[in-house]
Amino acid sequence: MDAAEGGGARIPAFSLSPYGFPIRLLLVAFALGVAYVVAQRINPYGIEPGCSEASRLLFELFDLNGENNVPTWFTALIWAMAAGLAMVASRREFSTDVVMRWSWFLLGGVFLLLSLDEVGSLHERLLGLAGDTIKRSFGLADSFYYSWAPMGMLAVILVAGLFVPFLLRIPRGVAARLILAGGVFLSGSLAIETIGSSYEAGWIASTQTFRISWHRLIFVEEVLEMIGAILAVHALLWALAFSPRAVTPSEPAALTSAPKQ
Numbered sequence: 203m204d205a206a207e208g209g210g211a212r213i214p215a216f217s218l219s220p221y222g223f224p225i226r227l228l229l230v231a232f233a234l235g236v237a238y239v240v241a242q243r244i245n246p247y248g249i250e251p252g253c254s255e256a257s258r259l260l261f262e263l264f265d266l267n268g269e270n271n272v273p274t275w276f277t278a279l280i281w282a283m284a285a286g287l288a289m290v291a292s293r294r295e296f297s298t299d300v301v302m303r304w305s306w307f308l309l310g311g312v313f314l315l316l317s318l319d320e321v322g323s324l325h326e327r328l329l330g331l332a333g334d335t336i337k338r339s340f341g342l343a344d345s346f347y348y349s350w351a352p353m354g355m356l357a358v359i360l361v362a363g364l365f366v367p368f369l370l371r372i373p374r375g376v377a378a379r380l381i382l383a384g385g386v387f388l389s390g391s392l393a394i395e396t397i398g399s400s401y402e403a404g405w406i407a408s409t410q411t412f413r414i415s416w417h418r419l420i421f422v423e424e425v426l427e428m429i430g431a432i433l434a435v436h437a438l439l440w441a442l443a444f445s446p447r448a449v450t451p452s453e454p455a456a457l458t459s460a461p462k463q
Contacts, residue, residue, distance in 0.1 A: 230276065231425060234276060247417075286310070
């Protein structure tokens with residue numbers, strides 16, 4: 203039966219190790235971090251006088267703080283992977299609980315939003331205006347260089363509270379991995395970002411004492427964000443590999459494989 207007669211498309215089965223695949227992603231993230239350091243040393247910030255055009259292009263290509271370059275595409279791809287895996291978990295639910303199934307689906311939506319944000323800087327464009335309002339309301343006008351930061355903190359609290367019941371109902375190993383992924387990601391996207399905003403606003407003046415520089419903050423922030431995304435992929439692969447529910451023959455592909463014991 204062909205597709206025109208109502209048959210479904212056949213997708214070849216494949217498997218992803220919940221440990222091996224994330225480790226490979228971590229190696230790529232490490233390589234991108236090294237590329238940024240090298241490009242920064244060759245042509246600091248891509249604007250050092252006397253440097254070649256090739257060195258400027260190299261910096262733009264691997265600038266961790268830039269847009270539309272290799273690190274941005276890589277991080278967006280990882281979040282898109284996490285979103286797809288969460289959608290698979292939603293379909294292959296651990297139980298027949300509709301609420302749990304939609305919770306997995308919602309988690310996938312959050313990951314998809316993070317992927318879109320990575321390439322479109324949505325948090326800066328959409329939360330900036332709201333952040334300005336909050337800063338004025340609470341008298342924080344000089345506390346944050348980035349207007350979206352206070353609004354981002356509020357959004358994190360709301361989303362975390364929304365997923366608490368979900369985390370309490372899924373297997374502990376999966377919940378712990380998702381929490382670790384979120385913690386690592388937020389330590390870069392919010393914690394280091396807040397330090398960076400204080401640096402930009404002039405609140406951190408003793409840079410020699412703490413050896414703080416802009417490119418070092420960017421390096422730590424972006425690498426932590428990449429690691430957080432990779433840990434999310436690991437958590438979802440681990441959840442699918444060790445799901446109590448076996449893969450049914452009707453499912454087109456096995457996305458995960460449990461490691462050999």
